[in-house]
Amino acid sequence: MSKSARVSAFNHHGVWAIYLYELIRFKRTIWQSLVTPVITTSLYFVVFGAAIGARMSEVDGVSYGAFIVPGLMLLAVLTESLTTAAFSIYMPRFVGTIYEILSAPLSSLEIVFAYVGATASKAIILAVIILLTSTLFVPLQIQHPLWMVAFLLLTAATFSLFGFIIGILSRNFEQLSFVPALVITPLTFLGGAFYSIDILPPVWRTISLFNPMVYLISGFRWSFYGISDVSVGVSLSMTLAFFLSGLIVVTWIFRTGYRLKT
Amino acid sequence: MSSIISVSGLNKTYSNGLRALEDINLDIYEGEIFALLGPNGAGKTTLIGIVCGIVTATSGKVLAAGYDIVKQYRAARSKIGLVPQELHLGVFDTVLATVRFSRGLFGRGPNDAYLEQVLRDLSLWGKRHDKIMTLSGGMKRRVMIAKALSHEPEILFLDEPTAGVDVELRRDMWQLVRRLRDSGVTIILTTHYIEEAEQMADRIGVINHGELIVVEEKSALMKKLGKKQLTLQLQTPMNEIPAALGGWSLQLNAGGNELEYTFDTNEESTGIPALLRKLSELGIAFSDLHTEQSSLEDIFVSLIDERSADDDSAAVNA
Numbered sequence: 047m048s049k050s051a052r053v054s055a056f057n058h059h060g061v062w063a064i065y066l067y068e069l070i071r072f073k074r075t076i077w078q079s080l081v082t083p084v085i086t087t088s089l090y091f092v093v094f095g096a097a098i099g100a101r102m103s104e105v106d107g108v109s110y111g112a113f114i115v116p117g118l119m120l121l122a123v124l125t126e127s128l129t130t131a132a133f134s135i136y137m138p139r140f141v142g143t144i145y146e147i148l149s150a151p152l153s154s155l156e157i158v159f160a161y162v163g164a165t166a167s168k169a170i171i172l173a174v175i176i177l178l179t180s181t182l183f184v185p186l187q188i189q190h191p192l193w194m195v196a197f198l199l200l201t202a203a204t205f206s207l208f209g210f211i212i213g214i215l216s217r218n219f220e221q222l223s224f225v226p227a228l229v230i231t232p233l234t235f236l237g238g239a240f241y242s243i244d245i246l247p248p249v250w251r252t253i254s255l256f257n258p259m260v261y262l263i264s265g266f267r268w269s270f271y272g273i274s275d276v277s278v279g280v281s282l283s284m285t286l287a288f289f290l291s292g293l294i295v296v297t298w299i300f301r302t303g304y305r306l307k308t
Numbered sequence: 309m310s311s312i313i314s315v316s317g318l319n320k321t322y323s324n325g326l327r328a329l330e331d332i333n334l335d336i337y338e339g340e341i342f343a344l345l346g347p348n349g350a351g352k353t354t355l356i357g358i359v360c361g362i363v364t365a366t367s368g369k370v371l372a373a374g375y376d377i378v379k380q381y382r383a384a385r386s387k388i389g390l391v392p393q394e395l396h397l398g399v400f401d402t403v404l405a406t407v408r409f410s411r412g413l414f415g416r417g418p419n420d421a422y423l424e425q426v427l428r429d430l431s432l433w434g435k436r437h438d439k440i441m442t443l444s445g446g447m448k449r450r451v452m453i454a455k456a457l458s459h460e461p462e463i464l465f466l467d468e469p470t471a472g473v474d475v476e477l478r479r480d481m482w483q484l485v486r487r488l489r490d491s492g493v494t495i496i497l498t499t500h501y502i503e504e505a506e507q508m509a510d511r512i513g514v515i516n517h518g519e520l521i522v523v524e525e526k527s528a529l530m531k532k533l534g535k536k537q538l539t540l541q542l543q544t545p546m547n548e549i550p551a552a553l554g555g556w557s558l559q560l561n562a563g564g565n566e567l568e569y570t571f572d573t574n575e576e577s578t579g580i581p582a583l584l585r586k587l588s589e590l591g592i593a594f595s596d597l598h599t600e601q602s603s604l605e606d607i608f609v610s611l612i613d614e615r616s617a618d619d620d621s622a623a624v625n626a
Contacts, residue, residue: 057415059411059412059413060414060415062412063412063413066412074400141397141398141399142396143396143397144396147413148361148362149361149390150385150413151381151382151383151414151415307362307364
């Protein structure tokens with residue numbers, strides 16, 4: 047005697063509830079969340095821009111201080127997306143409140159959409175703050191603003207997805223901070239955030255091409271200054287590929303209930 | 309009576325090989341209070357988890373409010389409220405915020421008037437702006453109930469609602485559950501306090517080792533399995549029961565000082581008047597007497613014991 051279900055196909059109240067909850071959590075730690083990156087960015091400019099940058103020549107016609115802005119923004123977006131997303135889903139698992147999310151009339155895609163959307167929003171707010179801070183130090187130009195927004199959104203969403211996966215797979219707090227600290231940060235530093243990989247010796251340049259960060263940073267920097275280490279098409283397709291692979295893994299996790307349901 | 313939850317052929321085997329549920333078939337009727345009784349680890353929470361979407365069934369089918377819980381999970385879940393055993397709460401949230409969150413999560417638009425009513429009914433309205441971490445255990449339990457009721461569910465699961473709750477709060481909880489039932493909500497509660505089931509339930513299911521042993525109206529269950537006992541304190545001890553009393557099922561206890569008569573509550577006549585007449589004919593004097601009715605607890609224990617005895621003999625035979 048099963049009735050036909052007359053409910054809307056998208057639980058927007060549910061998605062909104064999670065989204066809002068996560069942003070309120072962000073607001074609770076607003077100072078820590080926003081002042082920290084402003085201070086960190088300023089320090090980068092003082093050290094790399096003023097102290098070291100003064101002795102460095104321009105990179106492809108862009109002053110060194112301005113050159114590192116896209117890299118800095120992306121570094122912050124990656125770290126913020128990854129750690130916040132990981133934390134946002136790990137905590138309910140740890141505390142036990144996940145039962146409510148799992149028993150709610152929400153599809154797995156809606157749950158991911160809500161969490162990833164909230165985390166990506168935070169990361170983008172952060173990126174904008176860093177961008178504004180950097181205008182205090184260096185002259186900026188953005189040649190392809192639409193592409194810049196596109197790269198920013200895609201990167202934030204992708205790494206929020208990765209963070210979400212880490213948050214689901216982690217068994218303890220140590221694992222939760224392992225990937226961001228030991229994998230992402232080094233990859234970003236070695237991915238051309240602070241230099242063009244063209245200045246590397248050929249061997250290291252080839253090795254660098256296996257670093258996914260190179261493509262993200264290169265594409266993002268291109269949207270600012272029109273200069274890139276690898277072609278923009280390659281950057282964009284790599285970024286999309288990361289996004290899709292994250293999406294596939296998350297869908298698999300929810301479909302099988304891996305580490306979520308018993 | 310139409311059933312609001314219909315479980316058929318439900319099995320659950322965990323990945324570690326533990327068979328938590330074995331071929332469960334159960335119908336819960338609309339508007340009743342159903343108590344699921346069983347010792348720890350019997351499968352109560354697993355059964356609830358499956359209906360609510362937290363645990364994936366190995367096989368079998370469940371309909372909630374007429375909707376398949378897997379294929380039509382949206383419709384099914386929006387009808388169900390769950391109060392789990394543990395106090396899982398975001399400690400930094402305020403009471404009102406967490407209740408609003410739950411309502412939204414279950415797909416309902418804001419309705420603060422309704423939420424106010426829920427919080428008032430649970431005596432939480434005065435605490436609505438308080439952070440959950442500042443509340444007592446009993447209040448946290450009520451917040452859990454408020455969350456489960458926030459989306460106006462038709463079915464409410466209460467998993468061990470009074471575990472670790474003091475006596476007074478337990479009585480409050482019982483009253484609340486009855487009020488909810490009167491408002492039309494079907495309630496399924498698990499408990500291992502037999503007293504609780506005895507006080508509240510319309511029907512009782514007993515689950516042990518993942519199998520539903522018995523499902524019965526409470527009164528019928530008590531009547532069917534309940535026994536009464538009459539105990540007589542004898543003035544002079546007896547060595548054996550006189551042959552003249554062979555018509556009654558009697559037993560000598562306490563070194564011949566007590567005569568115990570067990571009788572079935574289903575019988576038309578208890579046989580007590582005749583027994584007492586016979587005793588005075590035989591000149592057997594007694595100083596005191598009392599009768600005792602077996603509680604649900606005794607029934608429960610005997611059911612569980614019976615089963616494990618069966619299991620043991622099955623194991624021996626195998």
